[in-house]
Amino acid sequence: MYAQMVKSTGTGLKSADEMSAEERAFQARIDAGEKIEPKDWMPEGYRKTLIRQIGQHAHSEIVGQLPEGNWITRAPTLERKAILLAKVQDEAGHGLYLYCAAETLGVSRDEMTEMLLDGRMKYSSIFNYPTLTWADMGAVGWLVDGAAIMNQVPLQRTSFGPYSRAMIRVCKEESFHQRQGFDIMMKMAQGTPQQKAMAQDALNRFWYPALMMFGPSDKDSVHSAQSMAWKIKMNTNDELRQKFVDQTVPQAEYLGLTVPDENLTWNEEKGGYDFSEPDWEEFFEVIKGNGPCNTDRLAARNKAWDDGAWVREGMMAHAEKKRARKMAAE
Amino acid sequence: MKTEWPLWEIFIRGQHGLSHRHVGSLHAPDAEMAIKNARDVYTRRNEGVSIWVVEAAAITASSPSDKGPMYEPSESKVYRHPSFYDIPDDVGAM
DSSP states (O other): OOSOSOOOSSSSOOOTTTSOHHHHHHHHHHHTTOOBOTTSOOOHHHHHHHHHHHHHHHHHHHHTHHHHHTTGGGOSSHHHHHHHHHHHHHHHHHHHHHHHHHHTTTOOHHHHHHHHHTTSSOOOGGGGSOOOSTHHHHHIIIIIIHHHHHHHHHHTTOSBHHHHHHHHHHHHHHHHHHHHHHHHHHHHHTSOHHHHHHHHHHHHHHHHHHHHTTOSOOTTOHHHHHHHHTTSOOSOHHHHHHHHHHHHHHHHHHHTOOOSOTTOEEETTTTEEEOOOOOHHHHHHIIIIISSSHHHHHHHHHHHHHHTHHHHHHHHHHHHHHHHHHHHHO | OOOOOOEEEEEEEOTTSOOOEEEEEEEOSSHHHHHHHHHHHHOTTSOOSEEEEEEGGGOOOOOGGGHHHHHHHHHTOGGGSGGGSOOOGGGOOO
C-alpha cells in the first residue's frame, strides 16, 4: 500500500505469558478498542513500527505529487487543470497530516525528511512509474487512489489516535481523487479511437503496479501478525488486493476497457475474481531503487529541499528578528 | 545549519457555532505564517470560520499516568447527575 513491507520491531508475536505486565495491559487496551495516545505507555516496537509506517505513508503522499504535477501545465482544459491542482494540493495536505501524526511519536520532521532524501525511508513503489500521457492522470486517480482508499478506509480504525484521526481526514478527501480519475477515463474511453487507445494503454501500464501497491502476500509474515495484533494493520495484503480487483474489474468493463490479464476469471465459489499475480521480481527491483523513476523522484525531492534551504533559514531569521524587536519595545 | 520551524497546534471553529477544536499541527516560522499555513492545510473545503494557533511548546498537558487520581474524585460523586434523584412521575417533567 502507501506503506509497503513495513517491518515490525521485535521478535514477532508474543503470547500473553511472554508479555510484561505493561505489555499485557497495553494489548488489553487495544483489544478493547481503546485508542492509544502519544503520551500513553507503548512498547518500543509499537512506536518504531508506527514511525516507519506513518513516515512511509507521508513520504508517499509527498513523492506522489511528482507524477501528477508533471501534467498540471499540460492539462487539456482550464477546468481539468484546476481539478488536478486541487488534487495535488490535497496530496501535500495528506502528507502534512501524516507527518504531524508521526511527530507525536518523538521523531522530528527534519529527521523524517532526511531519511527519505538519503534513502533510509521508503515511499510507495507505485510512484516510481512514469506518467507518459494525459490518460495516465485518469489511471492514477482511478487505480492508484482507488487502491490507496482500499487500505486507508480500514486504517481509520487503527489503534493509534493521531494516525486514526489523520486517516479520517484523508478518507474524507480521497474519494474526490478517485472519482476525478474515473471521470478522465470515462471521457477518454468514450472519445475518439485514439483517445480510447490511450486510456487502454494507461490501464495496461498501471494495472500490475497498482496490484503491487498492496505488497507481496504476507499471510505467513511474523511482522504482519504483530502489526495486526497491534491494530496498525487491519487486513492482509491479499485480502485488500482481492477486494481491489473485485471492485475494479466491473468498472473497467463499464469503461469498455480490457484488464491486461488473460487469467482473469470470475470464481463463483469464492465470490471473487481469480487473477494473475504481478511480477514480484520487478517489485523488489523497484523497492531496491531500480524502478524507472526512482532516481528522478529522489533527485526532485533533494533539489526541492536544497533549493528551499535559504527560504527556511531566511524566514526563521526574520521571525526571530521580529520577536526580538517586539521584546525590546515591551 | 539546523533550523526546523517550531511546531504549532491548530484549533479551528467550524461553521456551526461550536468551540474551536484541535485539528492537528504544522510547522511555521511564526504565528502569522502558522495561520496562513493552517488555512491551506486544514480548511481547503470550507471547514472553518476562525483559526487559533498555539506554539506546541507552550502547551502544558496532564499526564496520562495521573488519569486515576486525577479523575477519581468525580467518579464517586454520582449525585452530580440528574439521574441520581428519583422524582415521582406525578411531578411531571423536570
